[in-house]
Amino acid sequence: MAAFIAKQMIGSKLDSVKDLFGELAGDKKEAEGEEKVSAEDPELIEQRREEEERRRNKYAKMEAEREKIRQGIRDKYNIKKQEENANIVLPDLDNSLNRQKKSPAQLQINPDDDDFNPIKMATDLFGSVKESIANIPFPWK
Numbered sequence: 001m002a003a004f005i006a007k008q009m010i011g012s013k014l015d016s017v018k019d020l021f022g023e024l025a026g027d028k029k030e031a032e033g034e035e036k037v038s039a040e041d042p043e044l045i046e047q048r049r050e051e052e053e054r055r056r057n058k059y060a061k062m063e064a065e066r067e068k069i070r071q072g073i074r075d076k077y078n079i080k081k082q083e084e085n086a087n088i089v090l091p092d093l094d095n096s097l098n099r100q101k102k103s104p105a106q107l108q109i110n111p112d113d114d115d116f117n118p119i120k121m122a123t124d125l126f127g128s129v130k131e132s133i134a135n136i137p138f139p140w141k
């Protein structure tokens with residue numbers, strides 16, 4: 001049991017030293033690799049571009065096939081194709097958290113633009129309560 005504890009205590013220290021030397025050796029290898037990447041071969045760049053073009057063509061072809069299948073289903077069940085741009089409903093942006101914030105200059109120009117004004121609400125409420133209390137008949141009058 002004591003050997004296990006000693007190995008745990010000393011082993012972790014040795015591992016950190018090994019990692020330190022491993023990182024230094026790895027840094028040298030990465031530095032050499034960066035030089036190779038920065039001076040890429042034009043043929044390699046052309047090859048990557050061609051692969052990307054082939055991939056895009058492949059997925060465009062697959063999407064065209066899917067659209068044919070979708071159209072066949074629409075024809076079979078007499079479903080109209082939805083127009084993506086025609087029926088876009090924009091949410092009410094006035095109450096949204098993502099709306100454009102007003103600058104202090106805009107707030108000074110039109111400060112009564114907002115419906116929520118707690119001071120005005122409190123004074124209106126106080127006035128209405130005052131009027132209702134004034135209209136209550138008291139027996140001692």
